[in-house]
Amino acid sequence: MFRILLKVIFMIFIIAVVGSILLEQFPQLQPLWSEFKDIISNLYESSKVKYGTIATVVIIIGICILVGTSNPKV
16 A cells, blocks of 8 residues: 555656656746646536545545556556
């Protein structure tokens, strides 16, 4: 369980670092990033209205765990 939590935290950190580097190197991506944030925030707000706050947080944690623990098989 602790290992899964560390993987999720590490993945979020890697995404933040890579995203920061990409936005510094390619400033033309800034409007696209703003649009993405708007879409995600609207999705979050509609999920809060439909399912409630606790269920929405559980869904987000579940998605992070699924993405963080997926094993790509090549």
